[in-house]
Amino acid sequence: MINLLIADDHNVFVEGIESLLSDNDGLKVLGRCYNVESVKEILQAFTVDIILLDISFPRVEDGLMLYDYLLQHHKSIKVIFLTMHDELSIVKRVMKKGGQGYLLKNTSKTELVQAIQTVYEGKKYINSFIKELMDTHDKKSRKTSFFSTNEIRLSPREKEVLFLISEGYTTQQMATKLFVTLKAIEFHRSSLLVKFDVPNTALLIKTALEMNYL
Numbered sequence: 239m240i241n242l243l244i245a246d247d248h249n250v251f252v253e254g255i256e257s258l259l260s261d262n263d264g265l266k267v268l269g270r271c272y273n274v275e276s277v278k279e280i281l282q283a284f285t286v287d288i289i290l291l292d293i294s295f296p297r298v299e300d301g302l303m304l305y306d307y308l309l310q311h312h313k314s315i316k317v318i319f320l321t322m323h324d325e326l327s328i329v330k331r332v333m334k335k336g337g338q339g340y341l342l343k344n345t346s347k348t349e350l351v352q353a354i355q356t357v358y359e360g361k362k363y364i365n366s367f368i369k370e371l372m373d374t375h376d377k378k379s380r381k382t383s384f385f386s387t388n389e390i391r392l393s394p395r396e397k398e399v400l401f402l403i404s405e406g407y408t409t410q411q412m413a414t415k416l417f418v419t420l421k422a423i424e425f426h427r428s429s430l431l432v433k434f435d436v437p438n439t440a441l442l443i444k445t446a447l448e449m450n451y452l
Contacts, residue, residue: 239264239265239266240264240265240266240287240288240354240355240358241266241268241284241285241286241287241288242259242265242266242267242268242286242287242288242289242290242354243267243268243269243271243277243280243281243284243286243288243289243290244256244267244269244270244271244289244290245271245277245289245290245291245292245295245304246270246271246272246290246291246292246295246320247272247273247292247294247295247296248292249270249272251343252270252272253270255267255290255320255350256270258347258350259347259350259351262351264355265351265354268280268284268286269284273295273296274295274300274303274304274307277289277304278307281312281315286312286315287315287316287358288315288316288317288318288354288357288358289308289315289316289317289318290318290320291304291305291317291318291319291320292319292320292321293319293321293323293328293332294321294322294323294425294429296425297424297425297428298323298328298425298428298429298431298432299428299431299432301319301321302331302332302432305317305332305335305337306335309335309336316338316339316357316358317337317338317339318337318338318339318340318341318353318354318357318363319332319337319339319340319341320341320342320343320345320350321340321341321342321343322342322343323429324342324367324368324371325390325391325433326371326372326391327390327391327432327433327434327435328432328433329364329368329371329372330372331432331435333362333364337362338357338361338362338363339353339356339357339362339363339364340363340364340365340368341353341363341365342365342367342368345365349365390433390434390449390451392430392433392451395416395426396426396429396430396433397451398416399412399416399423399426399427399430400430400442400446400451400452401452402415402416403427403430403439403442403443404443404446404447404452409423409424409427427439430442434446434449
């Protein structure tokens, strides 16, 4: 029996995954977790084999910080990232840390079960679409320099937020200008920090300038 924990802050998605796996006798979902603290609480009470973890939990940096915690305090637990993020900068950062699996949220039930079984056996599993992107990028990177505009893929909204950050706008000012919520701005800021692999806004601007994103 493979004991699973689903960590995602979207209730409907978590319930859907649990329902999807309910008819598999070899898998048991021990719990649903909607925040970092609930993950830690369940790990104190149960023996978990694999965690299905969303990187945005609820922010990208939260998911990565939780993963760092797992690597430090629960090394025996394997982690499969189940996320909507298909940016190579995030994928590579996660897999470099030692991630065992990476799936997109549009995955099929068959692939999800296959990934769980593969990771449980001590092997790595990466979604075929992500793997193809990685292979294509590796081929391109042999012909281009490190500071290539192909290195990091930004959404139109992320480009807007990056520009406004460089212009000194506050979170509230950006939310007002772009007609979005504060949470949305924080999400994009967090995603930018992860994609550029920097710890703060100052280095984000510096790196973005060096890489010709500003």
